[in-house]
Amino acid sequence: MDKPILKDSMRLFEPLGRIKSRSMFGGFGIFADETMFALVVHNKLHIRADSTLRKQFKQLGFEPYIYHKRGFPVVTKYFALSEEWYNDSEKALEIARAAHARAQVEKSSQAETKPTRIKDLPNLRLATERMLKKAGIEDVQQLHQTGSLEAFKAIRNSHTSEVSLELLWSLEGAIQGTHWSVVPLARREELLARLQH
Structure with a gap:
């Protein structure tokens, strides 16, 4: 990872x-006031696109960042700025400002429409919802009240096969409303320490 691009972008x-x-995503997500709007990966600055910006970015020839998850390509919402745009700090800041504003709007609208079903939370699927129901956790509210650690223990106790630690991070991320990969290392270590006691 070329740190100067990250440092220069953060300063900009x-x-x-x-x-x-x-x-995150094999690089570094850049956040302004807790909202992610840019990504530095493979020596390039990528800016987050909504449907409007995506059209503009494609017209400008910007390419979306694709990462591989369990061997499958995942096309992200982050587009690499061309060198011309990256080297023009005014243009880069202007497009980043638009991306940040749109990301904030999207974030607040997601907060207003909070999911009621467990399977609709970040990281979780219908299979997880079924596991939680079998463990006695029926809905999103109950999952929040139970907490990720106790929910994980309940699943482990009611499940016949081995349960991966990734499920604990997924539950924690679901409760926080984020992707499991952004659960801070300190929080993971805290959960792990409590799990082992």
């Missing part, structure tokens, strides 16, 4: 709010 985006980065 300071006018957008409190900037921080987090390891």
Whole structure:
């Protein structure tokens, strides 16, 4: 990972709010005030696109970042800026500002339409919903009240086969409303320590 691109991008985006980065998608996500709008991966700056920006980015010839998950290609919403755009800080900041604003709108509309079914939470599927129901956790509210660790233990106790630790991270991410890969390492270590006691 070429850190200067990450550092330079973070410095460039300071006018957008409190900037921080987090390891994700094999690179580093860039957040302004807790909303991710950019990604630095493979030595390139990628900007998040909604349906409007996606059309604009494709017209400009920007390519979406594709990463592989369990051997399958996943096309992301993040498009690599061309060198011309990256080297023009005004243009890069302008497009990042638009991407950040749209990402915030999307985030707030998702918060308003909170899922009621477990399978609709981030990271979880119908199979997870069934496992949780078998363990006595019927809905999203009950999952939130139970917490990821106790829900994981309940599944482990009611499940006949071995349950992967990834499920614990998935449950924690689901409760926090994020992808399991962004659950902070410190929080994972805390959950693991509590699980082993």
